[in-house]
Amino acid sequence: MTPQTTSTGVDDPALTSLRRWNLGLTALHLAQAVAMLILASDFAITVIGSYPQGPPGTALAEAEPIFDVRIGVAVTLFLALAGIDHLLTATVFRRHYENDLRRGINTFRWVEYSLSATIMLVLIAFYSGIVEITALIALIGANVAMILFGWLQEVMNPPGRTTTTMLPFWFGCIAGGAPWVAIGWNLLAAEVVPGFVYGIFVSLFVFFMSFALNQWLQYRQVGRWHSYAFGEKGYLVLSLVAKTALAWQIFGGSLAG
Template sequence: MDERLRRLRIGNLALAALHAAQAVLILALSNDFSLPVTGAFLDGPPGVTPIGDPETLWEARLGPAVAAFLLLAALDHLVVALPGVHRWYERNLGRGVNVARWIEYSLSATIMVLLIAMLTGISDVAALIGIAGANVAMILFGHLMERTNDRVRPTDWLPFVYGCVAGIVPWVAIATQIVLSVDRGDGPPTFVYVIFFSLFALFNSFAVNQWLQYRKVGRWRDYLVGEWGYLVLSLTAKSLLAWLVFANVLLENTTP
C-alpha cells in the first residue's frame, strides 16, 4: 500500500505541474476576448411594465477564467502532496473519502460549466447564478455520497441520485439555449458543439467512475483505482476545454 500511495503522491505532483504549466501558457498566449454578463430589470409592477432590454453588467475575460480552473486543479494536487497534508489525504482515501477533491471541483467544475454556458449565448446573470448553484449542488452531493458510505454498510444511493438530478440541470439549460439558437438563427459555431458534447460525456464519466466504485465492479473494488480515475478524468476534461477555447477564441488574431 505504501508504494501505491507513493506513486499517487508523485502523480499528484506531476498533475499540479501540468495544470499550472497549461494555465501559464493560456495566460501568456491568450488575447483579451471576453463575453458579457447581462441583466434585464423591471421598472414597475411585474406583468404591467415590460422588462427593459438587457444591459451589460460586466465583461468576463475568458483567458483568466480558463487559467483559473487550471490553477485550482494545480493547487488541489499540490496541497494533497505536501508534507504532512499528504498523510491526511491518504487517511481519507483509506476511508473512501477525498474532501479536497470535492472542494476543488465545486469551484473549478463550476467555472467550466459557466464558461460552456456563456459560449452558447447564456449571459443573463440570474441564469448563470442558477447554473452555478445547480453544479455546486451536484458536487456537494458527490461529497455527501462518500461521507454517508463507508464502503462496508449497504450503499445509500440517495446522494448519488440527487447529485445526478442536480447535475443534469445546467446541461438541460445549455442544450435548450443551443436548440433555440438553431431554431431562431444559424446556431452556435461548430466548436461549441464539440465542447458541449465532449464535456458532457466527460462530466458524466465522473458519475460513472463513482458508480463503479460503489458497485465495486472489478478493479473499482479498490478505492485507489477510482481515485486515479478521477485524476485522469479531471486532467482530460480541463485540458480539453482549455485548449478548445484557446484554439477557437483565445488565440491571437482569432475571429470567433
C-alpha cells in the same frame, strides 16, 4: 471479525503511486495555466442583467451590461486551481489527504471541483449564449449542489458498511443535469452556433457524465473499481482530460490571437 476501517486498495504502495500522480498532474495543470495566461488574447464576454419594470407580467427592461469576464483568465484560473489542489495533496496536506482516502473520502477533490468545475460550467454556458446574471447564478447553484451530493455520497458510505446507499448520487445526477438541459436548449434554439461550440458541448458533457460513471462504478464495486484507489486515479485522469479539452477548445475557438 474486525470491522473494515480502511478503503479497499488504499495501501502504502497505492498511496505512494497516488503521490507521484498528483505531482505529475500538478506540473501538467500549472504548465497549461501559465501557457494560457501568456498566449490567450484579451477576449471577454459581458455578463448582463435585465430587470422587471413593474408588476409581474411587465416586460423586462433592455439588458444592461454588468461586468466583463476575461475568458483567458477564467481558463487559467480553473487550470491553476486543479494544479494547486494536486500540489497541496502531494506535499503540505499529504497526510490529511491519505487519511481521507483510507476513510473513503477525498474532501480536497470536492472543494476543488466546486470551484474549478463551476468555472468550467459557466464558460460552457457563456459559449452557448447564457450570459444573464440570474441564469448564471442558478446554474452555479445547481452545479455546486451536484458536487456536494458527490461528497455526501462518500460520507454516507464509509469502509466496512453493511449496505450502500446511492441516494446522494442520484440526487446529484438530477441537480447536475439541469444546467446541461439549459445549455442544450440554448444551442438548439440558436440560429447560428460555431462548430467549436458544439464540440465543447458534446465533449464536456461526456466528460462531466464520466465523473458520475466513475463514482457509480466505485460504489457498485465493478471490476477494478472495487479498489477505492483505482477510482481515485479515475478522477485524476478525468479531471486532467476534461480541463485540458475545455481549455484548448476555447483557446482554439476564440483566444488564439
